[in-house]
Each structure stands twice: as C-alpha cells, then as structure tokens.
Amino acid sequence: MSVIKRFAAACLILLIFSCATETIKIYSFNIQIFGVSKMSKPEVVDVLVKIISGADVTAVQEVRSAGADPVTQFMSLLPPAYRHVIGPREGRGRSKEQYWVIYNSEKLTVRDCAVWPDPDDIFERNPFAVYFQTKDKFDFILINNHIQPSAAAAEIEALPGLVSYFQELWNEPDVLVAGDFNADGAYYDESLLETIFPKEKYLTVITNEYDTTVAESENTYDRIIITSSAREDFTGKFGVIRFHEVYEFSRYAITPKEVSDHYPVWAEFRLDKDTD
Ligand SMILES: [Ca+2]
Ligand SMILES: [Ca+2]
Ligand SMILES: [Ca+2]
Ligand SMILES: [Ca+2]
DSSP: OOHHHHHHHHHHHHHHHSSSSOOEEEEEEEEEEEEEEHHHHHHHHHHHHHHHHSEEEEEEEOOSSSSSHHHHHTTSSTTTTTTEOOOOOSSSSOBBBBBEEEEEEEEEEEOOOOOOTTTTTOOOOOOOEEEEEEEOOOEEEEEEEEEOGGHHHHHHHHHHHHHHHHHHHHHHHOEEEEEEESSSTTTTOGGGGGHHHHHHEEEEOOOOOOOOSSSOOOOEEEEEEGGGTTTEEEEEEEEEOOOHEEEEEEGSSHHHHHSSSOEEEEEEEEEOOOOO
C-alpha cells in the first residue's frame, strides 16, 4: 500500500471513531442505608466507587444520614468530573432518606431539579426529579423513587401522575422513572405494572424476569421505565450489575450483602437522536 493510501485509510478510521455514537449509561442503585457506617468500611466504599464510576448518571436511593459528611466524603473519591444533586430528607417517621443523583459533568449538566409536591400525601418519600441536558441533543427527566413496601400498590399507581407533572413543568417528554419500586414479591403483584405503565406509552426496560436482589430470592424490585418518546434515545442495552461477580469478591474480606441488598440496574442512551 502506498503512503497516500495508508494515510487515507488512517484518516477513514479516525473519522469512523470520531463519528461513533456517544452514549451514556444511567444506573439506579439502592445502596441500603448509605451513611457513616457504610463509609467506615473501606472495601465497601471501594466497590461502591468502582460501580458508580462506571455510570454517567446514578440515581441512588436510601441515603440515611443526619449530616452531609458521608455524601461529601464519597464524592471526593469519585473522578473529578462527577457532581451530584441531593433531595431533602424524606419520610414520615424518624427514619429519613434522601434521593441522591450523581452525574458525569463531562457529558451532562443539570437544568433543574424538584421534589414531587405530593398534594394528596400518597408517598412516604416524595420522589425527586432531575432535568438533564446532555452535551448533545438528548435531554430528559430522571425521576428517582424509593417506593414504600407496605404502600407499594398506591405509590406505584401514582407514578404516571408524576410523569405528566414533570413533563409539563419542564416541557420535556423524555422521562426515565428509576428506582427501588419494591415491585415484586410480597409487596406487589408485578403483573400489574404493565397496567400502570401500558406499552403504548411506556417501555419497561427492567422487566419482571430480572433478579435485582442480592438475596437468594428472585425479585425485580429495581426498575427503569421510560416514556415512549425516549425509545429513540434508548440503545437497547440494559442490565443488572451483579457486583460480586463483576468485581471478584474473592479478593475482598466483605460479603456482597455489606455493599447492598440490591444490585444496580442500568440502561444505555445515545446522545444524538433526540427529536423532542
Ligand atoms: Ca428530550
Ligand atoms: Ca420478578
Ligand atoms: Ca436474588
Ligand atoms: Ca426523545
């Protein structure tokens, strides 16, 4: 091959690489009582840092801490481009939780965030919404929720109302409802989910056959559900991160349960196809 042909071939390869679709991975992860105690276990923290560094956005549930120290401390361990937004302490009783959303500022910026006002007082922990703009076309709303197990049916039934509310608030049709829905097992008849989120209007990315729990029981508590307008942005790739298999727990002295009782769930989106 002549020098010119080689040069042309190299240019073509470069062009293909630079045109490759850029994507983001969005996780939802119930970290189970994230606070001082969890942050005092270096190996647990190490695994959490590895998991969350693999995502561009992570919707975290179950931050339980009176002070901000565990969150600030954890953020300092992530790559410098990672930023976060965190909701207020939520819960009717003494046990309060916060919704926490961590994102890669090299790929996304936060346009706004808001707590669901819950006018009929349905939710134990009012879901927290973040309106994101990626560095390309894709913009979307992420609604982070942790459904109360004992009120799962009523809270899940109310979620489409939140979707409409935030769509109108920010004039944005692409919504990802992500979180620990407790939508299975003794808490909820998972076959009802498709009546609440019908196929004509939503795509349930994490469907009923996936096991999102670390325990031996098989339950699909954690979900990502997207509005139809976000189908064009979804790459079709998604999954459940069985972290003790991914990160070779044999080299750690901890058990998977010390990290969380839930696995993170994820979905991937392209940044360049959004039309709405
Ligand atoms: Ca959009
Ligand atoms: Ca299931
Ligand atoms: Ca399981
Ligand atoms: Ca869209």
